[in-house]
Amino acid sequence: MTARALMFQGTGSDVGKSLVVAGLARAFTRSGLRVRPFKPQNMSNNAAVTEDGGEIGRAQALQARAAGVAPSVHMNPILLKPQSDVGAQIVVQGRVHATAKASAYQAIKPTLMPFVLESFRCLGDEADLVLVEGAGSASEINLRAGDIANMGFARAAGVPVVLIGDIDRGGVIASLVGTKMVLPPEDAAMIRGFLVNRFRGDPALFATGMAEIASRTGWAALGLIPFLPAAARLPAEDALGLDGPRPAKLDARLRIAVPILPRIANFDDLDPLDAESSVEVLRIRPGTPLPGDADLVILPGSKTTIPDLAAFRAEGWDIDLAAHVRRGGRVLGLCGGYQMLGRSIADPEGIEGHAGTVPGLGLLDVETVLSGVKRLVPIAGITFDGRPFRAYEMHMGVTTGPGRARPFARIKGEGEEGAVSPDGRIIGTYAHGLFTDDAQRSAWLRRLGAGPSGLDYEADVEDALDALADHLAAHLDLDRLLALAAPIRA
Missing domain, CATH: 3.40.50.300 (P-loop containing nucleotide triphosphate hydrolases)
Known part of the structure; x- marks a missing residue:
């Protein structure tokens, strides 16, 4: 033919x-x-x-x-x-x-x-x-x-x-x-x-x-x-999909808050969590504070980390996040969100605008230096709790520092990735697609008290x-x- x-x-x-x-x-x-x-x-x-x-x-x-x-x-x-x-x-x-x-x-x-x-x-x-x-x-x-x-x-x-x-x-x-x-x-x-x-x-x-x-x-x-x-x-094509109505989950046992940043990226990381009947994903828009009763706050990926961090602070979400942590809440930073959780973000080449260094949120003892080299690779490995996973990385910048002595994962053929705070409540990782993996998502739900997942996400997409x-x-x-x-x- x-x-x-x-x-x-x-x-x-x-x-x-x-x-x-x-x-x-x-x-x-x-x-x-x-x-x-x-x-x-x-x-x-x-x-x-x-x-x-x-x-x-x-x-x-x-x-x-x-x-x-x-x-x-x-x-x-x-x-x-x-x-x-x-x-x-x-x-x-x-x-x-x-x-x-x-x-x-x-x-x-x-x-x-x-x-x-x-x-x-x-x-x-x-x-x-x-x-x-x-x-x-x-x-x-x-x-x-x-x-x-x-x-x-x-x-x-x-x-x-x-x-x-x-x-x-x-x-x-x-x-x-x-x-x-x-x-x-x-x-x-x-x-x-x-x-x-x-x-x-x-x-x-x-x-x-x-x-x-x-x-x-x-x-x-x-x-x-x-x-x-x-x-x-099915995953939405672009950020317009974030505005769509969400079905009410009257029996949800877990509330996850996600601040919607101006240049949010790879927001389909949230889709597998949305598909869980026991999970309510709260998309927090500008002008709205982070809820005080969230079990987990996810800082999502960003196309421009430093400007989005400035927007995060302008909303007062940094104050809300600090209060969440003081109350014993958990935080997960994905890619750009991981970079924001560190001590500082440096952009010596002006990749995202003006060259310079800005302070991070200081919740992980790491620093990030942005560069023009983009890492685009599928990855597989074992997370810190001993569970296997498959994901991918898509980011500019290198993150280093003492906090990486407690890595989030060990990547097959590459070594350690991400960082976990000493008390285990703050996690940063470059792994996108983490929650698509049923075993990994189920482990997170157990960790947060929502029980194991009964969802086969990939089969649901098919x-x-x-x-x-x-x-x-x-x-x-x-x-x-x-x-x-x-x-x-x-």
């Missing part, structure tokens, strides 16, 4: 593009096709490590899992990791390429298209079907010049487009029809049809809406996808992907979608 490709763009961010691609990847894989996900450009601080030591957006790693293949840097050749409101780190084919403000990136974009097309063709060489995900909104005509994420890529690669609108947020007719109105005719011609996602209620009530959109745009109505609660069990694939297969004509895919140019 000649490799073919079909692209899914959206009327906006968080309309469900990532999950639609993941569900279709699983559905088409189950039908016997070799499927690969592809996103030319992603903007997210939620990243995954690939087997070859690169990094891609976490959503593409989930899509690769849905397709039953290992994540590859070619699945997301351009990853933008925001470091401020106007600037980001640019990762190209898994490696740090540059750091640029948004205005400067617009000039850089055209130089990145060759990498995008190279990665796309690499995937095409090993696939029957490449499912492409756009970024943000297809109607961002202000960013159209030099575009590599949406219509710029679609036209350069000759890939037809299906446009997705989200009815749950309201205004889906206007957003779909409006997209047709603002797109240049050559771009609009790339769109073969549209999907309406997250519908609640009787589908018959929106039949005239689907017909009206089709009439006004000239695009085929390819399906109305009902809201699927099981989708909430079940959710299957449910998503079943859902899409029931409401979309997969053969029709496959027929829309175009051969990949040599």
Whole structure:
């Protein structure tokens, strides 16, 4: 079978593009096709490590899992990791390429298209079907010049487009029809049809809406996808997912507080804890103090540790955390959070802004020096309590100091990692994905008095992907979608 490709763009961010691609990847894989996900450009601080030591957006790693293949840097050749409101780190084919403000990136974009097309063709060489995900909104005509994420890529690669609108947020007719109105005719011609996602209620009530959109745009109505609660069990693509409602846990025995920092990274570390019925994960927003009755406070990963530590202090959370520790509470610092727990953080090269050194929270006797070298590796080992685990590291900087004489873990083939306070209540580690490991998560729950875990997290993710694939297969004509895919140019 000649490799073919079909692209899914959206009327906006968080309309469900990532999950639609993941569900279709699983559905088409189950039908016997070799499927690969592809996103030319992603903007997210939620990243995954690939087997070859690169990094891609976490959503593409989930899509690769849905397709039953290992994540590859070619699945997301351009990853933008925001470091401020106007600037980001640019990762190209898994490696740090540059750091640029948004205005400067617009000039850089055209130089990145060759990498995008190279990665796309690499995937095409090993696939029957490449499912492409756009970024943000297809109607961002202000960013159209030099575009590599949406219509710029679609036209350069000759890939037809299906446009997705989200009815749950309201205004889906206007957003779909409006997209047709603002797109240049050559771009609009790339769109073969549209999907309406997250519908609640009787589908018959929106039949005239689907017909009206089709009439006004000239695009085929390819399906109305009902809201699927099981989708909430899958990792969110970006920080927008942190704002979503959480189901009440009336029987929760453990309360974990997580301050939401401006540049929070790899927040899917929280997902396995969220999946536990006995655990309530409290996402603490700015303007809200850390709760006094939390059993554990987790300081999450951060793309910019020093600025996020300043934001932490500006909220008064350092005072709240000190009171939590005085009351006998426990603290876990993950990656950037681990760096914050130390005595100091030095940035001699100005990696995160101005060069200099700032005091840490002083809860672990360690110091961190930031550098431009990024460590991106899967790891496995034994934690201080004798339990095996698998995880990954993704960080800049080296942490040293007397506190490391009590390491959190011993990494196979590498040595000691992390630090534990003398009383065992303060822990810092660079290990991401720690709670995905059922045995490790269960040990933490026991340690905190919530009992062992009865959850097989990896199986739960697989079940959710299957449910998503079943859902899409029931409401979309997969053969029709496959027929829309175009051969990949040599």
